[in-house]
Amino acid sequence: MGTPLGDFVRAKRDSIRPESFGLPDGGRRRSPGLRRSELAVRAGISVEYLTRIEQGRDRNPSHSVLHALADGLSLDAGERHHLRYLAKITGGACPGHRPPAPPNREVRPTVLETLRLLEPGVAFVTNRLGDVLAHTGGFELVVGATGLLDAEAPNLTRYVFTDPRARTVFPDWDQVADEQAFDLWLGPSAESSEWFSVQLAPVAGQEFTRRLHQHLPPPAVPLRLDHPVAGELRWHREKLELPSTDAQELVVLLPADETTARAVERLRHHRHGALRAVG
Structure with a gap:
């Protein structure tokens, strides 16, 4: 049975083009990427030990081994952080750990006040599981027609993978799906991530x-959203991590071009006009 750490090392090894490390292609590789023997040499560890890590038979590699693997795979800063995180939760995945449980969904009053100050901006509070815990009216204006907020407890990850509308709403669906799945490893806790994955799978x-x-880690790119009324909208995302005790983040969507900014203004005028007509 594999582990998060072993799966990551193997996936990263398979994703590397040998020639990018100055290694001959050989033309007879059974699978793309680096061979175990090649990574073992680069990291200065034995092939047998690397095999045990990848297969989940060694769950507690030392810090020096993690650094060596990171160097051998030429990980960037974000990937190195993720490697250390996976090592932490892999080492804790043993009998006696806390059972899976959902995370706390409460948002502090000061965070809610911050959202109020961001109006009419497009912002929401979430966690790495994808829960939409609170949001501005601007966020509802932009995503309300997509169906994301229809659920009693809206969740972006569940919406992306289970709602057929998501593939139309997100033209880059594969990118968004990769982002949401990757974020689960950075969830409020290893237990809550496990709980959510078991529920969703x-x-x-x-x-x-x-x-x-x-x-x-998927690349950081603007978010494209195909709005049923406003057409294609493009957004930059600024993510502000809240204190670790909250295990939440504040996400602000900023128009990535003038077309998006104008489209959002038209949506606001349309909504205000509709409200006046009802009144």
């Missing part, structure tokens, strides 16, 4: 489970 299917074990 049966209904989300292979598209979810395949991504769950990739462990490769």
